Amino acid sequence: MSLHPRIQEITERIRQRSVPLRRAYLEGIEAAHREGPNRTRLSCGNLAHAFAACGPTDKGRLRADVTPNLGIINAYNDMLSAHQPFEHYPEQIRAVARELGATAQVAGGVPAMCDGVTQGRPGMELSLFSRDNIAQATAISLSHDMFDAALYLGVCDKIVPGLLIGALAFGHLPAVFVPAGPMTPGIPNKKKAEVRERYAAGEATREELLEAEAGSYHAAGTCTFYGTANSNQVLLEAMGLQLPGTSFVNPDQPLRDVLTRAAAERALRITALGGDYRPIGRLIDERAIVNAMAALMATGGSTNHTIHWVAVARAAGIVLTWDDIDLISQTVPLLARVYPNGEADVNRFAAAGGTQFVFRELLEAGLMHDLPTIVPGGMRAYCDEPRSHDGKLDYAPGLAISADENVVRPASRPFEAQGGLRLLRGNIGRALIKTSAVKPEYRFIEAPAVVVDDPRALNKLHAAGVLPQDFVAVVRYQGPRANGMPELHSLAPLLGLLQNQGRRVALVTDGRLSGASGKIPAAIHLTPEAARGGPIARLREGDIVRLDAEAGTLEALVPLEEWDARELAPNTTPAALDLGRNLFAINRDVVTPADQGALSISCGPPFHDGTWEYDSEYELGDAAHAAEAPHEAKDA
Incomplete structure (x- = not known):
């Protein structure tokens, strides 16, 4: 064809x-x-x-x-x-x-x-x-x-x-x-995730958790x-x-x-x-x-x-x-x-x-x-x-017909008409979300922000019982320049547990999530990152954040004048220099933004001025530029 x-x-x-x-x-x-x-x-x-x-x-x-x-x-x-x-x-x-x-x-x-x-x-x-x-x-x-x-x-x-x-x-x-x-194959991944969530809730012992992990990675x-x-x-x-x-x-x-x-x-x-x-x-x-x-x-x-x-x-x-x-x-x-x-x-x-x-x-x-x-x-x-x-x-x-349509399907009968990722744009910056892992009913959230600079703080807030019923976890200063952009997969069990309880939760971060990104809506790789003066550093506790994966938007619902007047919140997490992290200070200093590959080395022929150039149509993010995909979506 x-x-x-x-x-x-x-x-x-x-x-x-x-x-x-x-x-x-x-x-x-x-x-x-x-x-x-x-x-x-x-x-x-x-x-x-x-x-x-x-x-x-x-x-x-x-x-x-x-x-x-x-x-x-x-x-x-x-x-x-x-x-x-x-x-x-x-x-x-x-x-x-x-x-x-x-x-x-x-x-x-x-x-x-x-x-x-x-x-x-x-x-x-x-x-x-x-x-x-x-x-x-x-x-x-x-x-x-x-x-x-x-x-x-x-x-x-x-x-x-x-x-x-x-x-x-x-x-x-x-x-x-x-x-x-x-x-x-080891134990089913779903069973492993369930044990992780029960452990996060205090309902499973460490021995049970280790047994499940060892049964998966075996x-x-x-x-x-x-x-x-x-x-x-x-x-x-x-x-x-x-x-x-x-x-x-x-x-x-x-x-x-x-x-x-x-x-x-x-x-x-x-x-x-x-x-x-x-x-x-x-x-x-x-x-x-x-x-x-x-x-x-x-x-x-x-x-x-x-x-x-x-x-x-x-x-x-x-x-x-x-x-x-x-x-x-x-x-x-x-x-x-x-x-x-x-x-x-x-x-x-x-x-x-x-x-x-x-x-x-x-x-x-x-x-x-x-x-x-x-x-x-x-x-x-x-x-x-x-x-x-x-x-x-x-x-x-290879097989002409799928041997299991719960796993793979023809293009004429896809699981969804669009692929697994979506670019989000708004006054907080540009981020990506893995929509394929998130059920459609969870792809929109409008809730107050819980803002932290250290991902471990969320677990402490949960243990203290002070997290709102519904909230958007904003984890900032996790980008390439701040600390090398670590994956934040350790947050998945807690946030997944809260979603299972009927609470509406989401994650917004300038860090990464694992390649096994989970079932909660997560706007990740946010750029510009906080350490580059990105607007994520303007977010304050209680700000209403709207994440709409279908529309491709990520916004803080704060009056424009107030938003523009806000100072950037400083990073409250001190830089750590143990476990070899001091050896990578130069990488953090020179690394490019996430949407430019997060490169800390010279890669390929040099740009004439060291910057990237974008097509105006793409930069505007005109949804009309992309016609509806000609496929019928039939979810399992």
Whole structure:
């Protein structure tokens, strides 16, 4: 089918806006490519250092400089369940390369922290900045100029965006991302959430809570809910940077090893030394970025990607804005319900049709670009399901009909006519809300503000019994410049509990919420943040706040003259310098706003004046600009 006119229009706007930056980026790729295979630029001393520890076979091939050498960037550590399986991947990849007459070396490792461990803890203030640190570590690893392509071993929250930004800095190199897959199902996510809420109410013991958490997070692999980690995998496939269907194969399945082997084989075939050169910097264009956002909206994925993919796009010389994302969400229907947007986990999502079903529906509806990927066949190849045949990778057509319409549906009968996210605008600033996780009856609230600078204060107010019946929790000074923009998922059990009691509650914050954003209406990533003088710092206790996710508005119902005359409230939470937070002071000082990717590193070609430029139509937020999505919504 032809491309949906709105998707075509958004893509073209992004392309036109990005022309100078994209041109500069592609010129850099071409210059690097013209210099030839990397090792030809090394002196004899350089090269000798680089293969000194290799065995005779690899050393001979590296000396001859006639076969590809794969660089492996590994985010392995054995504390993260999602990354523990990567321990033996380099050995597998090296073996494949040798069989095919090539070589592979671990170029370097990158840090990989777990937001699940640091939720509600001081270490969470390092989480967002770890993405930029990973990008820099990736660049350091590839700076030896030894490689003809790279394999990226990473799965979780900030790790994949960081690897992507680093990979795009070496855009002349082909890149293949290699996941490890999700853990098998544990206790249902709904049951885990119920125990969390009972614990917040004092009705469950710590032992009960730990038993529920351990029953959910119980083995190697990614967490089974559809948070940032698993959204990463869907977006990588939507851009054609992973092998088709590789995202949700469990670590202990034989097919997992087959896919890892095939990823190494594919990387060797697409280097500049062969006839099918596919550098990442050319594959990732404005169409690939739009595909990623369309897949995010269709599946109700993580809110974190409204920050991360702005940064990823920027690394490729492309300017993506929240207005683009909002219009894509108004165009692409919600085709999946996976926890926290439903009861299914990602294993059930995969069994019901998974990415193959969703991508085929989006392609047929003209809501996704068919474009070049790391494999022949373009995005159509991603509608097929991987199989193992005598230890070799094979593909069969994906499901033509959903195996469970409670989990995935065709575009003709979506769960909702619009996607999973919405941009909110008003006198408090611009924020995002994950509508797919919030029932329609909770998408509007008008209630007094409870204003705090420390998220832990809300639990204390609740314990003291002084919270209003209905209220909007305003948690400020949580943005990138204030403290690194930690996730505030630790608030979800309390606010979810109060909503269960029939109270109307919402969250407004310049911080982030987890990729598993919960069922309460939450206006997050508010920009400008309080630490930049944003109007959220004008809010006072008791101000009436109106949040309307359907209309896309977020307003303080305060007379204009009074609002403009108010001074900004100072941050009452002192800066903490323990647990390494002092080492990231420079990141907080230089970081860009959330809607510009919250970047604390130089990323892509420089802007002429260091600022962003927006289309006037987008900046005005004219709802009439986006016609009604041509889909019939039928909620389950």
